[in-house]
Amino acid sequence: MVKIRLVMGVIWLFVFQGCSATSEPKQLGNIEQYFYDEHFEFIHDLPAAENLLFLPDTARKEIKNQFRRDTALSSNRILAHEWLASYIDAENGGFEYRDNTTRTAGETYSDRAGNCMSLVLLTAAIADEIGVDVEFQDIEVPPVWDKQGNFYLINGHVNLKLLPRTTTDTVFVSRRAIQVDFLPERAVRAYSKIKVDKQTVLAMYYNNVAAESLVIGEYDRAYGLLKLGIAQKPDYVPALNTLAVLYRYKGLDQQAEILYKLALDVSANNMNALYNYAILLGSQGRLEEWAEIHKVLELDRIGNPYYYYDMAQQAYFDREYQDALLWYKRAVDKADYRHEFYFGLSRAYWATGDERRAKKNMQKALSLTRDENSKIRYQAKLHAMKSH
CATH class of the missing domain: 3.10.620 (C8orf32 fold)
Incomplete structure (x- = not known):
């Protein structure tokens, strides 16, 4: 259940260029045909x-x-x-x-x-x-x-x-x-x-x-920004992929599929587009097509730390704390910079009675987070642990 939900659920994967990746050069003709302005409100204050x-x-x-x-x-x-x-x-x-x-x-x-x-x-x-x-x-x-x-x-x-x-x-x-x-x-x-x-x-x-706007639900703004980006470089696969994700959020599955195929035509091994396309196929019950893509994705999935984190979360809420510790540790092995992984470890250790490791990992989570709300939350948890 957990594996299927992870691959076919509501979480979409797409690239956010904190700074980042390039696509293979390929000329795309008439990129305008992939835009659907009638489904979005025009936003005036976009940066030229x-x-x-x-x-x-x-x-x-x-x-x-x-x-x-x-x-x-x-x-x-x-x-x-x-x-x-x-x-x-x-x-x-x-x-x-x-x-x-x-x-x-x-x-x-x-x-x-x-x-x-x-x-x-x-x-x-x-x-x-x-x-x-x-x-x-x-x-x-x-x-x-x-x-x-x-x-x-x-x-x-x-x-x-x-x-x-x-x-x-x-x-x-x-x-x-x-x-x-x-x-x-x-x-x-x-x-x-x-x-x-x-x-x-x-x-x-x-x-x-556009990704920042999409995350907070500003779909019209995200759409306008993606159009501007694709105008700069029509074969830029991360933007094509993000636009397809946006179409799915707007219920435009047919248009999203066209874009996923376009992105994969430009860069056949782009795992982000492939993963998202697999989610779309799974949601439509097209399991034979999904299975073919899933074979490729299985090899790539083991590099995703959130796969292990989601497994850890599921185990924790099922009160299987030893299993949760195992999965949280694997997530940390893949990405030792994520504060929420250490927070998860802390909770699981606390649940097993290992207060020393619980405090140690809560301190680590606190040292890594840059989010003020998380910082306040971790400080309160750590204070409660020390007062226990």
């Missing part, structure tokens, strides 16, 4: 592509003045790309990394903070202002899993290189590129890097903000 990297005049003036001051006061000649790498450095306080809402370059500059995608856009915008070239890179890191409401979200990663811009009257002794990464622990050299163009990065942005 040309505004994603836009900086207001005050910001541009501040940046250029800071650049002139810093380079003039330096005893050694500082190249523009070297200055920018130092200026934008999130790790040392230039701008704060916050893994939550995706912002435009202008919004990120104003807030002095943003997630990975937001900071990449801001860096590119500043680079353009001071004459620095950029190269965007998709980093093929292992996926980082998250869960919000009825959605599994997979965070990939993107960073960028800064290069001095060559001009006719300037000769550089060295054109050494500087890699800028806002999650340095994931910018390991052993990971493969794929150079991506600006259109792909803009499509990533729109998929991010």
Whole structure:
């Protein structure tokens, strides 16, 4: 029962580009035929592509003045790309990394903070202002899993290189590129890097903000954002997949199936689209077709930490606490950065009478969470445990 519910239930999987993945290049003709405007309200205040990297005049003036001051006061000649790498450095306080809402370059500059995608856009915008070239890179890191409401979200990663811009009257002794990464622990050299163009990065942005809107039920806004993203890069599979998920939420199963097939035509081994398509087939009782896809998905499923987490939750609520501990531990083995896994371990240990391990795992959950509500909840639980 649990396995079937997990594969065929109400939880849809789709990629959220905290920063992230690319599709195989393929030309798609007449992408407009896959849009169904009659089912959605038009949203007026969506960010236009040309505004994603836009900086207001005050910001541009501040940046250029800071650049002139810093380079003039330096005893050694500082190249523009070297200055920018130092200026934008999130790790040392230039701008704060916050893994939550995706912002435009202008919004990120104003807030002095943003997630990975937001900071990449801001860096590119500043680079353009001071004459620095950029190269965007998709980093093929292992996926980082998250869960919000009825959605599994997979965070990939993107960073960028800064290069001095060559001009006719300037000769550089060295054109050494500087890699800028806002999650340095994931910018390991052993990971493969794929150079991506600006259109792909803009499509990533729109998929991010569309996912954020979808999670909170703003379907019309999500639809408008996805249209803008797909206009930038029609073969961008994560956006096609997210749009198909949105169609399912609107009850447009036939339209969703067309999009899943389109996404799989572009990238046949895209597990996110394949998984979602399998859910649709299962919900319609098309079990023979579902079984064929399920064979492929079974091999991929074992890498999903939430598979083990859902099994642990089921065991816990069935009061099978030893089984719950086993499943929670497996979830932690797959994703030791998820606070809710340690919270689950804590509850299960408490239920078995192991108070020491229960407190230890509650402390770990508290240290990992960035959500204020979870933090308050874990603090209260930990206080109650210590007072027991």
